[in-house]
Amino acid sequence: MSSESARGADPVPPPPGGVLWSLSGDIRALLMLPAALTLQVAHPAVGAGVDEHSVFRTDPWGRGERSLSSLQLWVYGGEEAVAEGRRLRRLHRTIQGTDTRGRPYHALSPANYAWVHATGFPVYRHGARYLLRPLNRDQERALYREWLQVGRVLGIHDRDMPQTIEEFWPYYRGMLADEIERTAVVEELVDTGALVPPPDRGPLALRLLLRALWPVLLPPLARFRGFLTVGLMPPDAREAIGLEWTEAQERRLRRFCAVVRMVVPVLPERLRYLPRARRARAAHREAARRGGR
Numbered sequence: 190m191s192s193e194s195a196r197g198a199d200p201v202p203p204p205p206g207g208v209l210w211s212l213s214g215d216i217r218a219l220l221m222l223p224a225a226l227t228l229q230v231a232h233p234a235v236g237a238g239v240d241e242h243s244v245f246r247t248d249p250w251g252r253g254e255r256s257l258s259s260l261q262l263w264v265y266g267g268e269e270a271v272a273e274g275r276r277l278r279r280l281h282r283t284i285q286g287t288d289t290r291g292r293p294y295h296a297l298s299p300a301n302y303a304w305v306h307a308t309g310f311p312v313y314r315h316g317a318r319y320l321l322r323p324l325n326r327d328q329e330r331a332l333y334r335e336w337l338q339v340g341r342v343l344g345i346h347d348r349d350m351p352q353t354i355e356e357f358w359p360y361y362r363g364m365l366a367d368e369i370e371r372t373a374v375v376e377e378l379v380d381t382g383a384l385v386p387p388p389d390r391g392p393l394a395l396r397l398l399l400r401a402l403w404p405v406l407l408p409p410l411a412r413f414r415g416f417l418t419v420g421l422m423p424p425d426a427r428e429a430i431g432l433e434w435t436e437a438q439e440r441r442l443r444r445f446c447a448v449v450r451m452v453v454p455v456l457p458e459r460l461r462y463l464p465r466a467r468r469a470r471a472a473h474r475e476a477a478r479r480g481g482r
Contacts, residue, residue: 200341202263202270205473208328209335212313212321213264214466217453221316222257223418227378228308231430232364234294234301236372242284242296246377250388258465263339265469274343289372299349304364306345310336311361315423319446320453330354365429375430381408381415416442 203209212218230236239245245252262273284296294301310333317324324332333354340350351357377383387403389396399406419432420442427434453461462470 199271200274201338202266202342203335203338205469207335208324208332209264209313209339210469212317212332214261214462214469215321215453216461216463217320217449218313218316219257219463220320220417220449221312221421222260223378223414224316224420224422225308225312227375227418228312228369228422228426228430229305230372230374230378231369231426232301232304233288233290233368233370233372234292234298235305236374237286237288237294238284238296238301239374240372241286249385250390254390257463261463261465263342265465267469270342278344289370299346302343303340303345303349304368306336306340306343307350307357307361307364309339310357311423311426312421316421319421319442320449322450333357362425365425369426369429371431379415379418379432381411383411385411 230239243252259273259277263270266273278297281296281302286294288294296302313332313336314324314329337347337350337352341347351360385407387396387399387407416438419427419434420438422430422432424434458467458470
């Protein structure tokens with residue numbers, strides 16, 4: 190149990206200026222999220238829960254918006270982060286059933302809930318190599334420590350997550366070897382022919398325009414999404430799930446990511462960072478300025 194939990198104090202989100210603070214609010218993190226989600230649902234219990242209880246088929250844009258908002262709260266929400274963690278646990282209390290291997294599951298069982306969270310670390314680590322820059326040894330360790338802090342915000346006990354990066358990799362490899370499979374939800378997420386409705390968020394004029402153009406836009410967008418989903422997944426996870434990836438695809442991914450690495454850093458902050466991250470960064474700078482007076 191963490192020292193915070195032992196004292197009965199609320200867990201705290203990761204610190205401003207940390208690795209996760211810089212990474213998760215950057216728009217490039219959006220490109221990593223499909224890989225993380227796909228790795229999550231490759232677990233039979235998680236995949237069954239999403240298959241049977243999620244609205245990702247009927248409300249994909251709303252589901253995505255809510256998930257992104259929640260994720261940003263974990264890192265940048267301050268006191269709101271803990272409330273969001275509690276809300277998520279309440280939301281998952283009734284999610285249960287039988288997985289594809291005939292085993293009963295519950296969304297909040299420690300092994301299942303921890304796996305959903307654990308997938309973020311290897312995907313962030315791998316994605317950073319392509320879209321930002323490779324993390325050095327100290328940065329990797331800091332990222333893992335901060336990801337553990339997020340886990341505590343979500344109500345994951347220390348006993349249910351490897352507490353060091355050295356303990357994480359055997360756990361991760363064991364999950365890939367013994368649990369991970371190509372579930373029905375994985376198939377849907379990597380299917381570039383799946384029908385997705387046009388976005389139903391944003392200004393009316395934009396929604397109408399997208400609705401008119403959607404038959405033309407959807408096929409290339411779906412191919413691009415599938416390409417990034419598989420390409421930005423760690424190779425060992427990709428292999429465990431059984432997702433194909435060719436050398437030609439790898440070369441295309443590297444070329445695309447090289448362009449992203451050149452373009453994003455020169456964007457103004459209002460375009461480079463997601464809204465909640467941008468506000469948190471501004472508030473942190475203002476607090477530092479006032480503290481330096």
